[in-house]
Amino acid sequence: MKVRTIAELVGGKAEGDLDREMTSGRALDRAGPGDLAFWESRSGAAALPDTAAGCVIVGPDAVAPGRTLIRARRPRNAFARALRALRPEPPTAPGIHAGAAVSRAAKIAEGVAVGPHAVIESGAAVGRGTVIGPGAFLGAGAQVGEDCRLHAGARVSGGCRIGDRVVLHAGACIGADGFGLVFETDHYEKFPQIGAVVIGDDVEIGANSCVDRGALDDTRIGAGTKLDNLVHIGHNCQIGKHVVMAAQVGLSGGVTVEDYAVLGGQAGIGEGARIGARAQLGGQGGLLPDKTLAKDGVYWGTPARPLRERLAAQARVNRLPKLQEQVKRLRSRLDALEKK
Amino acid sequence: MKVRTIAELVGGKAEGDLDREMTSGRALDRAGPGDLAFWESRSGAAALPDTAAGCVIVGPDAVAPGRTLIRARRPRNAFARALRALRPEPPTAPGIHAGAAVSRAAKIAEGVAVGPHAVIESGAAVGRGTVIGPGAFLGAGAQVGEDCRLHAGARVSGGCRIGDRVVLHAGACIGADGFGLVFETDHYEKFPQIGAVVIGDDVEIGANSCVDRGALDDTRIGAGTKLDNLVHIGHNCQIGKHVVMAAQVGLSGGVTVEDYAVLGGQAGIGEGARIGARAQLGGQGGLLPDKTLAKDGVYWGTPARPLRERLAAQARVNRLPKLQEQVKRLRSRLDALEKK
Amino acid sequence: MKVRTIAELVGGKAEGDLDREMTSGRALDRAGPGDLAFWESRSGAAALPDTAAGCVIVGPDAVAPGRTLIRARRPRNAFARALRALRPEPPTAPGIHAGAAVSRAAKIAEGVAVGPHAVIESGAAVGRGTVIGPGAFLGAGAQVGEDCRLHAGARVSGGCRIGDRVVLHAGACIGADGFGLVFETDHYEKFPQIGAVVIGDDVEIGANSCVDRGALDDTRIGAGTKLDNLVHIGHNCQIGKHVVMAAQVGLSGGVTVEDYAVLGGQAGIGEGARIGARAQLGGQGGLLPDKTLAKDGVYWGTPARPLRERLAAQARVNRLPKLQEQVKRLRSRLDALEKK
Incomplete structure (x- = not known):
């Protein structure tokens, strides 16, 4: 892709050799002549460090005489956009692998790819353009939208509903039973877990993460929310839109997380707690049951307190x-x- | 199911329209005319809140004139029991899916269901009524009792033994090697892990949780114990009966947990530590190696201290x-x- | 195996009945006449406790008149070596199971065993003697060296490269996308994750652990490093040789861990942090982003501080x-x- 094309794509201004061909992207200090790179200086008018990169996306005031550049307001964002175009995910040929077990009573849209040893049970539905990876599982009546990607061994239990453009990484487990128990005399009995999991559009869920189904009502994850690996979401949690949770975060049952909140790695949230919009909780922080983090607040530690x-x-x-x-x-x- | 039948089932006393048909259960504030709900007031003789529920299970002294009710001592427990009857897990038709790989040298009892792409190796045994889900794995010589349920991709390594009515959720991994190492000059060698995992009756193990095999002797989990998702149990742990561990709890090797202990989410227990009967450790709490929590004690923090x-x-x-x-x-x- | 043979194997000195046959190994207090055991006294010249073991590996000064012994400088190490010989992992017959889905464009060396329902995509390569377990997955172009063992459901995504004698336990996930996001106006977009994961020789990775691929460059794990279960390694981490991480450790992106470092269970490391050679961080410890643990230091707590x-x-x-x-x-x- 030519430098001029990339500049148009990212809404930036190109300088230097506008016809230079870029084939991939790398970090500034490792990039070669065919690589796009990016550089964000802390002070505006600093000089670009030495680099062999064929083209560098820089801020408006970076100093780099004679270099082939693309100037953009937010170089990192522009680079990410360019690289998504330069190195698109390799397409998966549509079709159902002969070694997949797909129920005749499942509804598979056009253009869907189902990998070897995937299992799709009766009544499940898969929207067009979705890729169901090797060994992935859709339980009875599960619904997956369009252009989703379920990586190897991702699992969606019966009755759960997933929006469009959702990515489930390998081993992610959507809709296992919530952890609901009642104590009877001398032992525990199961509190039935008959709710589902409902996941909005553009959600991404990391490898081996678990989102449990609701007990009576549904567990919900709003559009655009991103969960890293090995995250646990308990039954009946209500997660808003564009929430970010780093790896190994754990939410007990019935937690509410409002839009744009951010939870650092290994943070733990007690039953029934609430995290306000845009609030941030630092890594390993712990919020006690039924407590609240105020919106826009920045918190750390166990029990979570304002960072200051x-x-x-x-x-x-x-x-x-x-x-x-x-x-x-x-x-x-x-x-x-x-x-x- | 009629209200009068439900009342009998839960040992409660029905009032109002005893012939009303209930088809499911929901939370009080979301229930409709066909739904059973339950309500536990903090003070005995409080008035039932407004609800559209067809029937509500309440405590002995709740005030709700004109409503169809079932009075029971513990409404939540009674509701759980009723709902297990109203909404039983859908039965899985017995039979071995053509796409499963079952060794001829495995012993599969009558009434067992084996899903597509499940693998059962030589010498493994499965008791009657058990459901082996899609892609689940039983290694050589593994034994699974009666009426168990292994969800999609649950794995039981060779030689491990599992009781009756055990539930392994998706991706649970029983019997991986314990983490035993010896240091030799400049590198680590493996300390052999030749013990097994032995799991009692009525145990439930959450999605993507791991229970490692013992080094020389077995790792044991007692009857009725419930583990949530993403829990780690190290080699040679001895877990008692009716123990509860919330999500992401981690036990190092050789930990003893006595009956009815409760570990909060993300709690971590050091090698060789001991947790007394009925002791409770709060979420994210940490017990150092070789330390003890006294029976009946309530503990919190790292290092774990009495809560007060x-x-x-x-x-x-x-x-x-x-x-x-x-x-x-x-x-x-x-x-x-x-x-x- | 005769006592004299074992003594030679471990470089120890046998006493007593040198022709006695040992068939397995157990802990000292549970061993029987056919079992090898070991005993490490804290003070040198202490008396061996009562045991039914057929032979005990002891230190140079242990007192045990009339017993069949092997004296070695480090009894635990010697025992581990002996037991690896007494109880070798049962061999897996080479060959590709009819129920595996192996691309014709994959390179499978001689002596490789591929289990039922494993999936090996185009361009993947597997070295001689390697065992690919049931349901395991190798993505397009992934490379696995010689004498490796991928247990049931272990997954290696496209383009990742794994050395020789590497063990991936059940459900381990190598090469899922790193957690890289850019914020655009009102939502997150993906920062492309086009690096790979490169794993050295003799590495062992625990059940359901996750090692993410790099964003632009590769995530690397050096030779001899051992990770326990449910560990998370973020994108672009650079892990040295002979590093040990206990269960549920989590590393954010871009963390450097130098050779022989040891991380206790549930420890968490912030983005861009560095852990010096041979440094130790206690269980549940937390290192903040961009911070450093000095080499040879012993640290504990969050934020991590020298233990003293x-x-x-x-x-x-x-x-x-x-x-x-x-x-x-x-x-x-x-x-x-x-x-x-």
Whole structure:
């Protein structure tokens, strides 16, 4: 793809050799003549570091005389867009592999690809352009929208409903039973888990992550939300739109997460808690059951506290030796005074 | 199912329209005329909130004149029991799918269902009424009891033994090698992992959870124990009966957990530690290697401390600014005294 | 295997009945006449406890008159070596199962075993002696070396490269997309993930663990490194040789871990952080983004601090009631002085 074409695509302004052909993208320090790269300087008018990249996407004020550049307001975003065009995901030929087990009572739209050893049960429906990977599973009555991608071994249990352009990475498990128990005399019985999981458009769910079905009502994940690997979403959680959860985050049952919230890796959220819109909880943070994080707040630690408060508390603990020293000195002075 | 039948089933007392037909169950605020619901008031004689539910299971003293009710001592438990009857898990037709790979040297009892692409190796045995889901795996010599359910892609490695009525959710992995290493000069060698995993009756293990085989002896999980998703049980752990572990709990090797203990989500237990009967450890709590939680105790934090102690320590840290202020004031007073 | 043969194998010195036949190994307190066991006393010249073991590997100074022994400098290591010989992993007959889906454009070396329902895509290569388990997956162009073992349902995505003698346990997922996002106005777009995963020789990766592919460059795991179950390795991490990570450890993107480092269970490492050679981080410890753990250091807690510092801080918090008491007493004395 020519530099001029990339510039148009990303809404940037090209300089230098506009007809140069780019074939891929790499990091600035590893890029070669056929590679697009990007560079975001902290101060605007800094000089571009040495690089062998054929073309670099830079900010409006970067200094790089004689180089082939594309100037864009947000180089990283422009680079991501360009690279999605330069290196599109290889298409999967549509068709149902002879080794897949697809129920005759499933509705498979045109242009769907079903890989070897995938299983699609009765009443399941798959929208056009979707790719069901090797060994993936759709239970009875499960619905998957258009242009989705279920990677190898991704699993969607019966009755769950998934929107368009959703990506489930390998081993992701949608719709296992929620963890609902009732104690009877001397043992636990199961609280029935008859809700489903409903996932909006453009959601991405990481490898080996688990989203449990609701007990009575549905577990919901809003459009555009992105979950990393090994995340656990308990039954009846209501996750908003464009929420981001890093790897190994765990949500107990009945948690509400509002739009654009961000949870750092290994954060844990107690039953019935609520996370306000755009709130952020740092990695390993823990929110106790039924507690709330205010919208737009930034929180850290267990139990989760506003970041500033948490840092102040840490600083106070770190200053404890000084405080002990002060108390000791006061005592000496008091001893001296009393002897007078 | 008629209200009067449900009342008998749960040992409750019906009031109102005893012949009303219930078809499912939902939460009180979402239930319709065909739905059973339940309501547990905090104080006994409170008034039932507005609801469209056809019938509500309530406590002995709830106030709801004119409503169709079932009175039971523990409404939530009664509701769970009723719903298990109203909405039983759909039966799976017995039979071995043509696309499954079942060794001729495996023993498959009558009434077993084996899904497409399941693999059952030589010497494995499956008890009557058990459902082996799509893509599930039983290694050589593995034994699974009666009326078990292995969901899609659940895996039981060679030689492991599983009781009756056990549920393994999708992707659960029983019997991977334990993490045993010996250091030799400049690299690690494997400490052989030749024990098995032995799981009692009525155990439920969550999606993508892992229970490792023992090194020399077996890893054991007692009857009635319930593990949520993404739980890790290290080699040679000895888990008692009716233990509950929430999602993402991790146990190192050789941990003992006694009957009825409860571990909150993301709790972590060090090698060789012991958790007493009925002890509870809060979410994200951490027990150091070789330490013990006393039976019946309630613990929180890392390192795990009795909950009261932990809360008191937190409160003291929160009061540190006040202590610093007190010290400052003492110093001023002392300054004044010394100047006299 | 005779005691004398075992002694030779482990470089130890046999005593007693050198022709006794050992058939397996067990823990000292459970071993029988055909079992090898081992015993490491804390003090050198202690007396071997009672045991029914047929032969015990002990240290040079252990006291056990009349017993059949093998003396070795490091009994546990010697035992592990002996047991690997006594109980070798059962061999898997080479050959491609009729129920596997292997592309004609894949290169499968001699002596490879491919289990039922495994999938090997076009351009993938498998080295001699490697076992591809039931339902395992190799994406297009993936390369797996010699004498590797992919357990049931292990997955290697397209283009990833794996060395020799590598073990991937059940459900391990190599090469899912990294978690790279760019924010565009009101939603997230994917930052392309076109790097691969490159894994060195003798690496072992636990059940349901995930190693993500790099964004632009590769994610790398050095030779001899061992990861336990449910570990998450983010995109572009650079893991050295002989690193050990216990279960449920999580690494964000771009983390560097140098040779021989050890991470305790559930530890979490922030983006771009660096862990020096041989450094150790205790279980549940957390290292903030872009921070460094010095080589050879021992760290604990979140944020990670040198272990001594962390323990001292804890001790100070525990002594707070005493400090409060001291301040109170100073105030009383000051009150008395002022009244004079």
